[in-house]
Amino acid sequence: EAQVTQNPRYLITVTGKKLTVTCSQNMNHEYMSWYRQDPGLGLRQIYYSMNVEVTDKGDVPEGYKVSRKEKRNFPLILESPSPNQTSLYFCATLGSDTDTQYFGPGTRLTVL
Amino acid sequence: QQQVKQSPQSLIVQKGGIPIINCAYENTAFDYFPWYQQFPGKGPALLIAIRPDVSEKKEGRFTISFNKSAKQFSLHIMDSQPGDSATYFCAASSSGYSTLTFGKGTMLLVSP
Numbered sequence: 446e447a448q449v450t451q452n453p454r455y456l457i458t459v460t461g462k463k464l465t466v467t468c469s470q471n472m473n474h475e476y477m478s479w480y481r482q483d484p485g486l487g488l489r490q491i492y493y494s495m496n497v498e499v500t501d502k503g504d505v506p507e508g509y510k511v512s513r514k515e516k517r518n519f520p521l522i523l524e525s526p527s528p529n530q531t532s533l534y535f536c537a538t539l540g541s542d543t544d545t546q547y548f549g550p551g552t553r554l555t556v557l
Numbered sequence: 558q559q560q561v562k563q564s565p566q567s568l569i570v571q572k573g574g575i576p577i578i579n580c581a582y583e584n585t586a587f588d589y590f591p592w593y594q595q596f597p598g599k600g601p602a603l604l605i606a607i608r609p610d611v612s613e614k615k616e617g618r619f620t621i622s623f624n625k626s627a628k629q630f631s632l633h634i635m636d637s638q639p640g641d642s643a644t645y646f647c648a649a650s651s652s653g654y655s656t657l658t659f660g661k662g663t664m665l666l667v668s669p
Contacts, residue, residue: 449600478657487563487646487661488601495655503656535600543589548600 447472449549451536457555458526466521466552468536474547476539477519478503479511481532482551488535494519526556561649563660570637571668578632578663580647585628587649587658592621592632595644595662604645605632637667 478493490503536549591606
C-alpha cells in the first residue's frame with residue numbers, strides 16, 4: 446500500500462527549541478515536497494526535492510531547512526521555531542506520472 | 558508572486574445539485590492544473606487534473622472545464638452527495654512540476 450508517514454502528528458513546543466518533522470515514503474518517488482496549511486491561505490510550498498541531494502525553495506522557505514540524503518526520507522527542520530510557524534504541515538510525494546501523488550496525514554505544530 | 562485565485566470560499570448545495578468551483582491563474586507558463594479534495598483531519602488527495610491541450614476532463618462525477626484564453630478552470634461535481642462535503646483546492650504548476658501553487662480553498666457542504 447502506498448504510504449507517506451509523518452512524525453510526530455502533533456507537537457507543542459516553545460520558541461527557539463529546534464525540532465524535526467520526519468517524512469517517509471514507501472513508493473520510491475523521486476519528488477517530495479513540504480507544505481504548510483493555514484486558515485484562509487490554503488497550502489503554501491516550503492521546500493521541494495526532485496531527487497536525492499537535490500532540494501530547492503518553495504514560496505515560504507524562511508525559517509525552515511530540509512535535507513534529502515536518501516530517497517525515502519525528507520525531514521523538515523525548524524532550527525529556531527517561532528510562533529508564526531504554528532501551522533499544519535504536509536509532506537507530499539509525486540511519482541513519474543503526475544497523477545500519482547500522495548500527501549501525508551499532516552503534522553499539527555504549535556509554537557508557544 | 559504567481560497566484561491562483563479560487564472562488565467561492567464556501568458553498569452550500571443540496572444533494573443532487575451541481576456545485577461549481579472556479580479558479581483563475583496569471584502565469585501562462587502553467588501547464589498542469591490539478592484539483593484536490595481534503596476531508597477534516599486528513600491530507601489533501603488528488604481528485605482530477607487537466608493539461609491545457611484539452612478543454613474538459615471527466616472522471617466519474619467530477620469534471621474539469623478549462624478555458625486557456627481566459628486563464629480559468631473550474632470543477633463541477635455532478636449529482637453531489639453529502640459524502641462530497643469537503644474542502645477543495647485548485648492548483649497550478651509549470652512543466653517539470655517543480656513548484657505547485659494552490660488556491661485558497663473552497664469549503665463545500667452538500668446538505669441531505
